[in-house]
Structures are given as C-alpha cells and as structure tokens.
Amino acid sequence: MRYIDEDGFPVTIYQPNEVQGGVIWGLRQAYHDIVVSRHVIARLFWRDFVAQFRQKILGYFWALLSPVLGILSFLFLFFVGVLQPGQGEIPYMVYVLVGSTIWGCLPGAMGAVSGGLQAQADLIMRTRIPKLALAVSSLAGLIYGILISMITMAIVFVVMGVTPTWWFLAYPLLILPMVLLGTAVGLVLSVLGSIARDLTPMASQALALVMYITPVIYLHSTIQNPFVKNLIDWNPISYLVDVPRSLICLGRADNVDIFLSVSLGTMVLVIIGLRIFYLLEDLVAERL
C-alpha cells in the first residue's frame, strides 16, 4: 500500500496479502502501476529493440527484412503450387496471411506477458519496479510487431493485386481483442507459471490445438464434418479472426455482433486476469 502522508512524504506499507481490493481496485492499480512505470516500460522496450540491431551490417533494416523474407517464402510456395487454396471471396494467399497475422497476436501477447516476469527476474529481485509493469513491458514490442505486420501485409496486397479496404487502417483496433485475450491469459500464467513452470508450455500447446478449430489457414466453408463445424462456430476466437479479416479484405463481415460481444468478454477477462495477478504476484519473487 502506498500513499502520501500529511507532510508530503510517500509512505509504503508492506504486509501479508495486502492486495485485498476487488476487480475495480485491480484495474485502478494496474493503471497506476503502468503510469508510474511508463518510463521503465519505454526504456526496456528501447533497450531490447536497439540492442538486437547492434553490430549488424543491415542494422535496423533487419526489423523489416525478417518478416519480408518470411512472406517471400510463403509467396514462393504459393506460386509453385504447393499451397492449395480453397474457394472464397478473398484470395487464399491474402486470406491465410491476414488470418495468421491476426492469430499471431494471441500467442504473441500471451507469450510476452506470461514470460515477462521470468524474463525480468533480475530486475524483480533488485529493483522496485511494479511487477505488472515488467509483465506487460514486452507488450510494447507487440506494438512494433503490429506496425511491421501492417507493412508486410501491404506488400502482399500489392503483389497479389488486392486493394484493402479502409478497415486496414483500423487493423490495430481490430486485433485489440486478440491482444487483450492473450494479455488476460498471460497475466494469469505469469504468476501461476512462475510457481509451476510447466503451466505456460501447457497453455501454449493448448493454444496450438485451439488454432485447429479456428479458421486461420482454412476456409470455414471447406469443413464438412458437422462436429468440427460446430466446434468452429462455438469457438469465440473464430470471430476474433474472421470478422477483422473480412472487414480488411472485403469491407463487410458477418457476425459483427458476436465479434463485439466476444471483444467485450476479452475486456472482462483482462480485469479478471489483473485481479488474479495482484492476488498472487507476491508469491512469484521467491520462486523466480
């Protein structure tokens, strides 16, 4: 607990299980922690970003080169006919690229947040930076990743002769629910995963399975099995991938109402994730 006393001195009190606030308290505390740590988050991102390009001939060009090379290999497979596209309004190449890019935000956010505390264990033990700030500091890298993926998508759109709709500019907003979902799960894993180290790998494996019941690289219409079809329909993440993709590529989408409901659900999950994080964060340091 922290407050400013009548003489203007900051007072810090540590006691067992001091985080007894509710979900709203957790949200306010998260806002406070992130605001007071904004410089730290920015510096950590800048440190890791800058350091990875030092002593390299191409320097910062690597930031763009890696994803572009990935896309080129994908284009190669497509043009030599290895990839068999299904039938749909959106060219399969674009369909898969946009879908997998949107999907990537989920494991990306989950991995960044869940691994944040363990990656910054040294700083947890030696500094007084709020643990939430360290957990979410890697999310700053995700923002840069989103920018890069927009550039790579734009390149593919040009190569494929597809004109994206204006929704393309709203891409960061459209993938926000995926980032929030990944953050919510990541927050829980960042504390529980520090106590039991196999929880995060287990969650990653589970997420890989969830991808199979999400229309990321296949068309929903190509699925024949009614059971699998039902699974895909009942999978809320399907809408978080399909609706943004349709909006970007076609300018229209079905099930926008479900998308909005699921998006609202991801916000609630973040609040719950924060609550769990604050309830358990003090158990983490001694187990790092």
Add this chain to the structure above:
Amino acid sequence: MSKPSVVVEGVSKKFGLSLKSALKYGLVDSCRRLVGRDSDHALRAGEFWALNDVSFSLEPGDALGIMGVNGSGKTTLLRILNGTYSPDMGRVTMRGRIGALIAAGAGFSPMLSGRENIYISGTLLGMTPREIHNKFDEIVAFAELGDFIDMPVRNYSSGMGVRLGFAIAVIGTPEILLVDEVLAVGDLNFQKKCFERIHKLKSEGTTILLVSHSPGAIWSVCDLGLFVDHGRVLVQGAVEDVVRAYDDQNSRNAKSSEAQFAIAVNGREKRDEAAAKESSDSDESASLTSDYGHTRGGTGDAVCLSVRVLSASTGEPVESIQFGESLHLEYRYRVNKRLEFPIFRSSIDAVHYKFVVSLDSYEQGLAWDSLDPGEYVMHVHVANPALRPGMYRLNTSIASRKVGVHTFYWLSAASFVVTHPSDRFLYSNDKAIFFMPCSITLQETR
C-alpha cells in the same frame, strides 16, 4: 520529534526447503487466495522461517548495519524492505522515497553504450528522464569514465562497469537507502568516494540500511546494528555490540563446522582405531597408527586420552573464553611403557595460520627424568593468552628429549573460541592473532 522513516513490526517470512515443497505450497496458497481465503501462516512440513518476528525502528539519518552469516536472513529482510518479497506476518512501514543499491549495474545491456545504459539503469532505479538528464554529468564524473561513456558496456573492465552502476545508484537522493554488499567496488580512491557519498546522504537525513559481511564497512557507515541468525534478531543496538556478536558467532560456527568436518573426514580412521582397540583387548599400541599423516598416531608407549578447555572460574569444560580471560587446559594421559625424559607439548592453530603458539613443558622449565606407567592429569594455565577473538585449534603431542620423533601426536585435539570483550572494540583485522597492548603517541612535527 521527527517521525520514524522505517518501522518493522514482527516481520516473518518462510520459504520452502525444496523446490517440490515450494511448488506444492505455492499452488495450495494460490488456490486458497483465489477462493478468498488467506494463506496458511503457520509453518508447514518442508518450510523454514527465513525471518522470524523481526522488529526495529529507524529515524531519519540513522544508519543500520545488518549482519549475519550466510543464510541468516539479512538479504531476505532487505528484499522485504525493498518490496521484492511480501512478509508472511508483520508489517513494514517506509516513510520516504526509497533507493535500493542492491546490485550495481542492474539491467545493464552490454551492447549499448555507457551513456545509453545510464538512462536505462536510472529509469529502472526510479528516476525520471529529466532527473537523469540533469544528473548525467555528475554520474559520468562520479564514475570517472570520461570519454569511455560512449563505448559499449561490454568493453568495459569489470571495475568500470560497477563504478558506473554505483554512480547511477548513489547520485539520486533517496530518503531511505537500502545497500547490499556493493560498497567494495573499484579501486581504493573510488571506494573512499563511495563511502563519502554514503556519509553525505546520511548527514542529509537519509536513513541507510546496509547489509554486509564486512565489519569494517558496517562500522564505518552505521551507528546502529542488527545481528540476525537463523531468521531471528539476536543482538540489536550499538554497532560495536553487533559486530562483536557477529564475529563471535562466526567463530562458533567455524568451531562447530570444523568439528563436523573432522568427524566426517576422520570417521573411518577412528572406526579403524576402535576396531583395532577392540581386537587387541585395549592394547593402545595396536590401535594407533605409527606414522605421520593421520589425526592421531604414535608408538603407543603413551597416549593423550583427552584435552579439555576449562572455565577459569568454575573449572567446568567450556567452548569459549572471553578475550583477556586466562586459558585453562586439562590433559589426561595414559602411559603404557616407562617414558624417559618426557616432554609434553601443545601448539595452537588459528583459522588462517598454523602453529602460532607452542606450549612446551621443557621450554616452560619442567623436566622429568622418567614417567612410570599409569594415568596422569596435567593442567596448563596461561594467565594472559593475548589471543584476539576467533576460533583456535589445539594440537598436542608427547615427545622425549632423547628421541627425535613423537611418541604420540594428536592434531585438532580440542578447539575453543575467544569471544570479544565488552570493554574494547577489536575490529581492525580478522586475520590478526595477538593483541599487544602498547602506548601510542602522536605529535605534530611542523
């Protein structure tokens, strides 16, 4: 009267003894909390108290030295004060901006320059970019890096790295400063500068908590002390008392660990001796090894059965004597064959040096023509041993003036601790063995 800047009330912290118990109780506690129940504050199987009911209070400008042997709980205490660990019981109240000097250079990125790392590390220590910008030149000057500030940190020498880390940490002006063993960085001039900086902060009202194994560092910075052992505060008060208690505890631990080590190393040797003794029907000569390189050995003509350190006042066996007290030793011998011109000799080993003292019956003016078979007890009284506080080992032997080898020898036959006196502060050198009272004069010559 100013308000206390640090108040620690009944703080306890427990840890699991193994990763398995840490995992088990971590999951149990997580589940309990998630269903709205408090963690179990009682000690469970497989747990131990790293800190147990620690309480103290500090005013602004106080400097507290926290001492204790490895595993005593002092770093756990500092981490609780830093907010890294949450206490399992009790409460800590910190009034003022807290600075932590727990590791110089935390968060340094080796690929980045010193300049860039100043901004990163400063931010991690809670400074705003504007504060870092304003103090940048001061930090570079304090670290004595000059033009090297734009060189990647990975090319720094280890001294340059810690100097920079320390400079970033101490240039801030916290109201409470937590310091963990990082004062001994750089060369002598830099260390002097570090101490001066700490003293400047202290004189400006910063409350300092310093964890160190170095009595010199603690004594030079702190006026109060806390001696922690197995998680409990054993001594709290003037820093001199705490340094004495810490040093004495170190000596006792050394004595006890040496005894355990000796038992482990010599176990087989002693079992062999016992077996030989049994089979030879108490024939001493058969149970002893007759060459050097063992703990005990000899011809078997005579043996020393026991060596004890006795209290000067009660005559009872003791583990320690206080500095300045007389040393009483009791030896019990069995002579199996008539000894011609026997000499009884003992030597004392200090922790760092061997044979620093020799007590020899012939040198002390005693000479016997012979000693008949039988059992004997010998008392040795050293009125003023002048041994400084520490742990000492006693070796003993029986020789003959006419024979150039030992009739009997016994290494580490006994050990004892000399504890600190309450009226004198012996701090200067933990490797020194003797204290020699002397008169000192100092005169100005020009």
